Amino acid sequence: MDFIYFLGRFHVLVLHLPIGMIVALFVLEYLSRKERWRYLDAASPYLWGATAISALVTVLLGFMHFAEGSFTGASGDQHRFFGTITAVIATGVAFLRVSSFASTYKPLFFPASLVLLVLVSITGHYGGNLTHGSTFLVEYAPQPIRSLAGLAPRRTITSVSAADPFADVVGPMFQERCAGCHNEDKSESDLVLTSYAGVMRGGDGAVAAGRSSASARRGGRGRTARSPVASTTAIATSNRTDRRASIPGSLRAVPAPSDAVA
Ligand code: HEC
Numbered sequence: 001m002d003f004i005y006f007l008g009r010f011h012v013l014v015l016h017l018p019i020g021m022i023v024a025l026f027v028l029e030y031l032s033r034k035e036r037w038r039y040l041d042a043a044s045p046y047l048w049g050a051t052a053i054s055a056l057v058t059v060l061l062g063f064m065h066f067a068e069g070s071f072t073g074a075s076g077d078q079h080r081f082f083g084t085i086t087a088v089i090a091t092g093v094a095f096l097r098v099s100s101f102a103s104t105y106k107p108l109f110f111p112a113s114l115v116l117l118v119l120v121s122i123t124g125h126y127g128g129n130l131t132h133g134s135t136f137l138v139e140y141a142p143q144p145i146r147s148l149a150g151l152a153p154r155r156t157i158t159s160v161s162a163a164d165p166f167a168d169v170v171g172p173m174f175q176e177r178c179a180g181c182h183n184e185d186k187s188e189s190d191l192v193l194t195s196y197a198g199v200m201r202g203g204d205g206a207v208a209a210g211r212s213s214a215s216a217r218r219g220g221r222g223r224t225a226r227s228p229v230a231s232t233t234a235i236a237t238s239n240r241t242d243r244r245a246s247i248p249g250s251l252r253a254v255p256a257p258s259d260a261v262a
Helices: 002-008 016-031 035-066 074-098 106-132 143-148 165-177 196-201 212-217 228-241
Strands: none
Touching (some): 016 035, 016 106, 035 074, 074 106
8 A cells, every 4th residue: 555655646746747738738729720820730639648648647646645545625525526527538538639530529629628727727726725725825915815715814913912822823833834734625644733623623632722741642543742743733732721721812821931022
C-alpha cells in the first residue's frame, strides 16, 4: 500500500499537464476555425490524444492519492467527481478526433475543448480547497470579498489585553502553518485546525480543554506524551487555556513576556 501512496503523491505534479494541454487545446481549436490558422488543425488529433492520456494518468494517480484516506470533506468528493468527468470526456472526444469519422464531428471539437476548460477549472478549484483550505484565495482579499466568503474582518491587535486567545493568537498560527493538512476538507488524522470547534474536538483526540497534561496523553492513534506533534498542539492550545476558565476570552490573565512592547 505504501507504494500506491508513493505513486499517488505524483498526482499533484502530473495534474499540471492536462491543465496546460486543455488550455492549449482550447486555443488551438479556436484558432484553427479561422482561415489564417487552419494549418494548426493538423496538430489537433495529437493534442487531443496527449490530453486524454495525461488526464487518465492524473485521475489514476488521484485515486491512489485519495487512498491515503485523509480527504474527508465535500471538496474531496467534488474534486474526484469533476476530475473523473474531465478525463472521461477528454478520452471520448480524443477517440472521435483520431477516428476516421473526425471530419463528421468537426464542429464538436471547439465546444468540447471549452467544456473541458470549464470542468478542469472547477476541478482545480476544489483541488485547491484540499491543499490550501477553502479560504486560501480570499485570505488577503478586500473585506467586501472576504465577507462574501463568510470571513470576518481581519483585525489588527494593538493591545495584548484586547486580543482573543484563539481568534488572534492560536488560530492564525494554525492557519499559517497547519491549515494545509488539517482543514475541513483534508483533515490528516481527522484533525481540523481551522476553527475553534475543530481544535477543541481534536483529531483522534489530541486536545483536552483546559488540561494540557491530559491533552499530551491523549495524543491520538495510540500516541503518548512523547509524540512531538501531539504535544506541540497540546502546548500551543492549552498553555494559555489552563490559566483561564474559557476561550474565546481575553489574554489579560497571561503575564506578558518581560520583553513585551507596551
Ligand atoms: C504537510 C501536512 C501537515 C501539516 C502542515 C501539519 N500536519 Fe499535523 N498531521 C499530518 C499528518 C499526515 C498526520 C497524521 C500522522 C500519523 O497519523 O502518523 C498529522 C497528525 C497530527 C496530529 C495528531 C492528531 C491525532 O489526534 O492523531 C496533531 C496533533 C497535529 N498533526 C498537529 C499539527 C499542527 C499543530 C500543525 C501545525 C503546526 C500540523 N499538524 C501541520 C500532516 C500535517
